[in-house]
Amino acid sequence: MNVFFRELKANARGLIIWCACMFLLVASGMAKYTAFTGSGDASQIFNDLPRSIKALLGFGSFDISQMAGYFALMFVYIEIVAAIHAVILGAGIIAKEERDKTSEFLMIKPVSRKTVITAKLSAAFINILVLNLVTLAASAVMVDAFNKGPAITEEILVFILSMLLVQTVFLALGAALASVMRNAKTSGSFAMSALLTAFFISKITELNSSLDFLNILSPFKYFSYTDIVDGKGLNISPVLLTIALIAALTACTYVFYQKRDLSA
Numbered sequence: 001m002n003v004f005f006r007e008l009k010a011n012a013r014g015l016i017i018w019c020a021c022m023f024l025l026v027a028s029g030m031a032k033y034t035a036f037t038g039s040g041d042a043s044q045i046f047n048d049l050p051r052s053i054k055a056l057l058g059f060g061s062f063d064i065s066q067m068a069g070y071f072a073l074m075f076v077y078i079e080i081v082a083a084i085h086a087v088i089l090g091a092g093i094i095a096k097e098e099r100d101k102t103s104e105f106l107m108i109k110p111v112s113r114k115t116v117i118t119a120k121l122s123a124a125f126i127n128i129l130v131l132n133l134v135t136l137a138a139s140a141v142m143v144d145a146f147n148k149g150p151a152i153t154e155e156i157l158v159f160i161l162s163m164l165l166v167q168t169v170f171l172a173l174g175a176a177l178a179s180v181m182r183n184a185k186t187s188g189s190f191a192m193s194a195l196l197t198a199f200f201i202s203k204i205t206e207l208n209s210s211l212d213f214l215n216i217l218s219p220f221k222y223f224s225y226t227d228i229v230d231g232k233g234l235n236i237s238p239v240l241l242t243i244a245l246i247a248a249l250t251a252c253t254y255v256f257y258q259k260r261d262l263s264a
Contacts, residue, residue: 007123019134029074030142086167090174091188136160162223172249179257
């Protein structure tokens with residue numbers, strides 16, 4: 001438990017900063033909603049854009065003059081920020097002992113590497129959960145403040161739940177890379193590259209439907225924003241796929257971290 005609380009304390013300041021930034025992102029995004037509802041011309045301009053441009057901007061076929069469609073547009077950016085936090089945290093919380101030259105001090109403690117990994121991953125998950133809940137609270141409050149149409153509380157809950165699953169995938173990916181790579185200190189860069197590649201794939205497949213088979217490589221495409229906006233919730237198949245991927249990456253972290261030679 002000492003390792004768990006140590007990691008929570010070490011990441012507390014960073015978590016507060018990330019939460020503040022996420023709140024500001026949601027607040028500033030919702031403040032722009034009045035530009036679309038207050039001016040029919042503004043929303044019409046966006047609705048008349050070519051499909052390819054809409055796909056790149058992230059709102060596809062959504063009607064952004066409606067709150068649900070606008071939140072789906074904004075959620076693209078909310079989710080990638082949350083994913084970046086998760087992948088950096090996952091890689092950093094595993095690699096930090098070698099980076100900070102404290103691995104020898106940690107390993108002489110009367111705890112197994114399995115216990116250390118469990119404590120670190122648990123602390124990291126608490127961090128992403130807190131960021132997720134702050135995002136949920138900020139979204140609910142800001143949407144309620146600006147929404148003049150039907151309530152979309154259920155849709156927001158589903159969006160944020162899907163984001164938690166995506167966050168956990170990237171947390172596990174970052175941790176797995178830090179455990180597998182010989183030089184754990186560079187794992188953060190590789191993890192970030194993997195995230196950006198996944199995001200790039202999600203945009204490419206929106207532009208060209210013949211490449212939809214690549215969506216399996218991008219957690220950003222596991223959950224359909226259109227289904228969420230339409231009130232259909234989350235499809236069980238991608239949920240199970242996500243859980244399986246998280247389990248596989250977590251198992252990889254345990255196996256390789258226990259075998260690696262830690263540099264002091």
